[in-house]
Amino acid sequence: MLVKKMTELFSRFFVKAISFAICISVFFTLFNSPSYAAKTSMTGDYAKDTISVVKTLQIAVETPKDSPDKDKVRDESLALITDYISRYRNRGMVNKTQSFTTMQTALNAMAGHYKNFATRPLPDKLKERLTKEFTLAEKMVLRES
Template sequence: MASPTLITPTSTPKSLTPVKPKTTTLVSATLNPTTATPTHPRRREFLSLTASLVSSVVPLAPAVAASDEEYVKETEDVINKVRTTITLDKNDPNVATAVADLRESSNSWVAKYRREKALLGRASFRDMYSALNAVSGHYISFGPTAPIPAKRRTRILEEVDTAEKALLRGR
């Protein structure tokens, strides 16, 4: 058993020695009027510098959306890929490659145009999105070599046809 430690006036353990307070210098800080929190002068300078840099680099006008001609061209390309891919024979050795190519192009088409507010109300976008969703859902569920059933294929081709007609009318 350890012997108890006796504290004598000449030997004081470190835990009982008084801690010398640290001295700090005060910097004049002001209150931020919107949040009522102190704002350091360096922080104010940094924020004003950052705001001026951002405003000089970032254009004030909103980003230009994809052009209408670009949308029409890319949609026609995807329509052609859908038609050729879903009409391929199931014994064709290029089916898996064609499906992978179609899925890649349809994913990029959807990613590019899904957030375009001007396109969301168009009939061509709605029908094309629905057709791509049906094709993609089929190949995700059943695999790239599974043929699309006749009823689903007919509906997809009808949606693609109506999307193409709407594109020609500018809708």
């Protein structure tokens, strides 16, 4: 009887000890590994970033239809748009400005075309609209800062 109780106590203790060891190892594994922030091309200065994005995307808009780099330009533009919007969308001091809403409208139009019509070049009407909105957003951001 005593041996049976000792065996039962030992098995309970062993199960709890193993569970505790697993919990500790999971805890230290999760919190001991370094965490890396996503690399971004944004500096955090809204005015400078907006002007930089405008300049870069104007070059993308002006890329000829038969350019061999059009796929690379499209992918880089989409990455830049995502980076810019994710950086400034949730910033209250920025997302209420006219320059940001104008930029967001232009970026949504450009990204929408690139995602839905990946193999087609930007239509001329869209190019004109993007050029106007980028110019307007650049003027507004310079005025606001």
